[in-house]
Amino acid sequence: MGYYIDLKSISIDAYKDILKTKTFIPSWKILENDIDKNLNILKAHQINNLDELLITLKDKSKIQEFSKQSGLPENYLAVLKRVVKGYRPKPNRIKDFTCISEDIVLKLEKTGIKNTLKLYDEILTDEIRSQLSRKAGISDNEIMKLTKLTDLSRIRWVNHTFAYVLLESGYDTAEKVAKADYQELYETIKQLNNERKIYNAHIGVNDMKMIIESAQSLGFEIEY
Incomplete structure (x- = not known):
């Protein structure tokens, strides 16, 4: 897909x-x-x-x-x-993810990968991810983090900050978001942000409903 x-x-x-x-x-x-x-x-x-x-x-x-x-x-x-x-949201730039080190950003850029759209085909399966890990000199754990951030970035309205929020909240794949209860997702993210102050914007219950609806429109072909 x-x-x-x-x-x-x-x-x-x-x-x-x-x-x-x-x-x-x-x-x-x-x-x-x-x-x-x-x-x-x-x-x-x-x-x-x-x-x-x-x-x-x-x-x-x-x-x-x-x-x-x-x-x-x-x-x-x-x-x-x-x-x-909106079915084609602008991809997130790898360098904008604060949870990804500058060293990893530079390693990916040397392979021609600067955003989540470019990264997508390189993270679809364990075998392909292992190839990227060896080619770029990036650990398997970091490649998996990049995989999940890329997957989440396909959802409309999910920028680099909110992709990280979803990752940290446990809704770390587009499929998990698609299957979420919007009220539970809202409460989980609200509690996480109250504890860690990751973002300043107001994100309401309706926002969660729309994000889940967007995730439900996607295909889920990444193998975890």
């Missing part, structure tokens, strides 16, 4: 069901109404999956053009594009 989910695999019909169960932040509320009607309009214009949707809504001029063709409001299409693009 890869670091990102294949957007061609999510049909417009399947995305209707996803939207109907999604937790929306205020700026996404426009997507809550007329889900079937609006997405059927996309299908009527030969948009069959989320990959084709992003191609059609590539930039502002494309959004304006499609709005005129379809009758769907520009602001609706702009929000829809933004939400779908």
Whole structure:
């Protein structure tokens, strides 16, 4: 499957069901109404999956053009594009993880690996991780830590700091996050941060629900 989910695999019909169960932040509320009607309009214009949707809504001029063709409001299409693009979150830079030493960062950079997207294919199995360990001169324990940070970084909204928080809280893989109870995840992370003061931002219960929903959309192909 890869670091990102294949957007061609999510049909417009399947995305209707996803939207109907999604937790929306205020700026996404426009997507809550007329889900079937609006997405059927996309299908009527030969948009069959989320990959084709992003191609059609590539930039502002494309959004304006499609709005005129379809009758769907520009602001609706702009929000829809933004939400779908969330399936491809920006990878975290290895050097931004405070739990990874500068020496390890430099060793990885010498092999051409600077972020979690580049690292992903190098940590999928024990055998591949062992090869990276030998090639880069990094211990197996550190490679496993990098593996879990990379896995967690695939989840939308999980930056380098929150990947570390999830790691330290015991929700150290994307699959564990996907299977978590959002209230328990919230309480665990709240307690951890109260004890260790890892981050200053407010992260609420709804944030936990959205992170879990994002994790549930991923494939879990890393072998632990």
